[in-house]
Amino acid sequence: MWNARAVNFVSLDIHTPSKETARYLRFPLVSRPHTQRSEMNTASFSLQPEVSAPPPERDRFFEAARHRIDAKTKPPGSLGKLETVAVRLAWIQQNLMPQVRRKRICVFAGSHGIAVTGVSAYPPEVTWQMVLNFLDGGAAINVLARHGGIAVHVVDAGVDADWPEPVLARPDFFVRKTRRGTRNFLEDRAMTPAECDAALQAGREQGRLAAANGIHLLGIGDMGIGNTTAASALFAALLGLDARDVVGRGTGVSEAGVDRKARVVAGALRKHAAGAVSPRGWLEAVGGYEIAAMAGTILEAAAHRLPTVIDGFIATAAAAVAFSMEPACREFCFFAHRSDERAHGAVLAALGADPLIDLGMRLGEGTGAALAMHIIDAAAKVMCEMATFESAGVSGPAEIVRK
């Protein structure tokens, strides 16, 4: 049901070389006349009426979905979060038989100017090396996505690398690079407004593609050496948290490295406080291209009523940006897991997010999303496939026999 309605294309301007644009146009997108939107400020984007349904309709739908799941052969509520996920999914998809058959994770990669300051345990070239690993199928996200029956798209949202021709021809690889990495945000704003637009659009394109391809559940993940520091700076700015409370060990830096990250974040906040007055402004000042792109995906997926699974620490930063740009898109997001990155718990609490799993993971790439999507799929199947007390001839709690 869901893909028959609320399919609106908000903006189609793609800031990419003509080659990538041509490739993009190979996809069978049905576009409608659209208004150019700047997304320069938080209030510039608004979802369609179908998305922001009036509360009574929502309440009635939730009640119907809960009624349906309570008829299943189990004590009411005994499947815990599987039940609440199933009910939310039904509402998002506007379908009491929610479907999670077609799953996709988009991994957005970007290089970070801040990486040269030694905020990561790994050198900056690991970003492009890992992109090739994703395309070769050898990374953790490839393993976990195959395991969960999930397709993977890899998006170069701004990686400091040139790609070999064979890789460029891959249908699952999207080179949407505006610049080879952000600027060092201790010296300059990380990106220009035009670059930020381009990165947002690279993400929106994936949301639009997923809807057009009939994807039922879309995950987002990241790759970018240095990006925990960018994410930390965004959390400090958007959620009003102290620099010391938003940094952690990232890929595995020492305690001294964590101190250095805190000083970098504090320095960035001081430097950009005067110039970055909106969430979008902070995204430009201290963000990353892959973070902006993920925010774009969240915003666009919501416009298509497509549920999105937010991976870990970095993807949560993108969610914080997207939610501050358009609060209504929150309803379409599932938080996958509680990252082992120290600040993630506080950040999730500040966002009122309750993730599905907690396995001490801190890798990114969408790995937490891949595992969570199995659980969300399970929830949909509980709703669709379980017998009811009536159909199975099982006595309900009303028929208590006390001898």
Added chain:
Amino acid sequence: MWNARAVNFVSLDIHTPSKETARYLRFPLVSRPHTQRSEMNTASFSLQPEVSAPPPERDRFFEAARHRIDAKTKPPGSLGKLETVAVRLAWIQQNLMPQVRRKRICVFAGSHGIAVTGVSAYPPEVTWQMVLNFLDGGAAINVLARHGGIAVHVVDAGVDADWPEPVLARPDFFVRKTRRGTRNFLEDRAMTPAECDAALQAGREQGRLAAANGIHLLGIGDMGIGNTTAASALFAALLGLDARDVVGRGTGVSEAGVDRKARVVAGALRKHAAGAVSPRGWLEAVGGYEIAAMAGTILEAAAHRLPTVIDGFIATAAAAVAFSMEPACREFCFFAHRSDERAHGAVLAALGADPLIDLGMRLGEGTGAALAMHIIDAAAKVMCEMATFESAGVSGPAEIVRK
């Protein structure tokens, strides 16, 4: 590697009617001469030397497995519990390429004499009605097992029902009934020693079958109206916990119902304190046939180095019994999830168990095990399928470039 060694059959006496025995013998078991063991007391069972490997061998194996997973393209430890699970699994299977391809969950059902005292929100006949639901594929465990590519065996370990002929012919249904339900343990001991042996053997049979069938990962789950009360009594007795601290809402009783369960548990402890002096004694006094059977499966699977996934509250009671009978079998168990049943957290802490997921589930049937098995399978695949830094040409943390 694992199934080529340590395959020992501890005892093959099956206390079942001749029809079931005949069915059991259809399976291609290779038995060895065995010693009859009574399992009447905690120390009567001991694992083979292959299972209780000397610590240095274990340490060397763990080191090799950790070395292998640290070479994968990810920061060391960044996949959290997936990594510790993969390493444990490698050790259990004695294979640095651990396999979780063939998965099975055994759901053990039993009726409980205590159910007539109104400790459950559901009438006792729900136990057999749900067994038919399992066989019909409509229960939550069927849905989640299908979702995870997991086969299901259903074992009648003592259900108060006769089964229709078509159901008896099912190869995935094992009628191993000694008695149609335990006795009300407020009036009598729940089971006789011979019945307890029979139930343990019904569980051991499943451990043996799984090993013979080349199962890589075995889950155990339960069905039995009244069995949270039996499990609570076992926890109080075996772990020295107060009756009030081991009871919860079960299938969904009211607070008054929880009070009633606490009184039942306290009464049972008083009644049997003098007679039940060992874990096995408490199992007979206040346990259930399905709980005894699950303990048997845990013990037997360990003897075959077959990893076992413990579902929720009731399966944890079986684990507590099995661990007290044979501490070495703990090494082969993974705890699936933290149940929403109030006392489960305290019980897991008392057992030093750290479950994989926490989704607020409290259904049993092996539903938590089914979801956890996907995660354990993921861990095995991380170990087997991920590229290494060397194979993928990715720079490691030693090559830090600081400009």
